[in-house]
Amino acid sequence: MSRNKAAGSSLRWRFTFGFIVLQLCAVITSLGLVFYLLSGLKPDVAITSIWLSQEIADSVRLEPNGRTHLAPTAKLQEIMEDAPDLWFVADLGKDIVLAHGAPPRKIADNMPFLRTFKSLELHGDLDDPLSVARMQRFDTPAGEATIFAGGVSMSQYGVTVLLGNLAVGVPALILVAISLIGVPFVTRWALRSFSDLTTRLDRIDLDTRGALVEERGLPNEVLRLVRDINRALRRLDSGFEATERFFVNAAHELRTPIAVLQVRIDTLSPSADKTHLQTAIKRLTAIANQLLDTEKYRQKPQQNTPVDLNSVVSKVVADLAPLAISEGYEISFDSDAEDVFVPGDAESLERAFVNLVRNAVQYGGKGQISVGIEADGSVTVADQGCGIASDKHSRIFEPFYRVNPHGSGAGLGLSMVNEIVTRHGGYVELSSAPGKGSTFTIRWRERRVLQQR
DSSP: OHHHHHHHTOHHHHHHHHHHHHHHHHHHHHHHHHHHHHTTSOTTEEEEOTTHHHHHHHHEEEOTTSOEEEOOOHHHHHHHHHOTTOEEEEEEETTEEEEESOOOHHHHHTHHHHTTSSEEEEOEETTOGGGOEEEEEEEETTEEEEEEEESOEEEHHHHHHHHHHHHHHHHHHHHHHHHHHHHHHHHHHHTHHHHHHHHHHHTOOTTOTTOOOOOTTOOHHHHHHHHHHHHHHHHHHHHHHHHHHHHHHHHHHHHHHHHHHHHHHHTSOSOHHHHHHHHHHHHHHHHHHHHHHHHHHHHSOOOOEEEEHHHHHHHHHHHHHHHHHHTTOEEEEEEOOSSEEEEEOHHHHHHHHHHHHHHHHHHSTTSEEEEEEOTTSOEEEEOOSSOOOGGGTTTTTSTTOOSSTTSSOOSOHHHHHHHHHHHTTEEEEEEEOTTSOEEEEEEEOGGGOEEOO
16 A cells, blocks of 8 residues: 555656646647538548559559559459449550549540649549549559549548548657656656655764755755755754763763762661662662763764674673673683674674673673674673563663663663664574573674685
């Protein structure tokens, strides 16, 4: 249904339909004029068939011995059989005359005089075939011939109708063909600026701040729209910048009072309230730090250089190993790939791997954390925690969503992982079930992985 709606709103087909309607109106008007002119003709006025003389000329044959004879064409043979009053005389000069039937005496007696004309027509009545005749000169294989013909009449009204229909119908068919073939092409050419506009708009996204639609080469009808779009983009950029500054400033401002609270709480005597306060402060610190990291990542221009996965992932494991061990984990790293590179930003990818490992440390259940790189370049982080129910798999990548509402996490780590991996042309898979731990796998599109040897 959406495709039909899109086709119905296509400007190209609107133009085409409009042109065809206009041309149909022109054809109808032309036909009306033809019939109006025909209304002044007398339908009982007869003329000799306008095709008869040509058929006679086409029937003249010249043999190799120089003898001339008449070999009627199929059309002439049909006329001869259907019209018993048909007569014609083909005078080739030098006493060579080819004839059929008997011409009326009045016409036969005046043939020497009538030959002095180049062509002539004798009109009569439809009820009297012998009252019409035609004389015309034609080139034949045996030379120029003066052809007299009569006895076959047709209505002048009918001839006019036929010629009028041809005069209107043939151009109408040509116009329809041009409309169906040429108008869409011309319309597409005329509206090419809209395609250019779509291409230019496709270059604008959330990461391309300050980008405007290029106005060069656009027609005046589109230019006004583009300028309105650019003004809207400027307003959006201003709003995004204000929002980003707010989050960064808020995160910075929160870190100082949180640090002060942390120091004061640490000086309190051991108690259940102190433990609750320390947990809350820990979560506030994580939220502030992750908000700051998120905004810094979004504002930083992303690089596009080959990133060595083995180097980056092994560095992350080495940096976080002390944290994991202090929390009671065993952490390992294993790689089945050699010299696997992903085009992108090394710092951003490192942040994604750090968040995955930190997530495993936080929810891994104090067991084994396994980090690895598969032969195709996929990066896996597996833990032995309590697992995640299948109905929550799609939600864990949402900002601020936490599987355990009472945990100390901020719910932003996995959201950032998904955003970074998506921008690098990959996706995150989760294999997990309650009581069986969780395995996060970052997979890359086939064309994004480079094997360097």
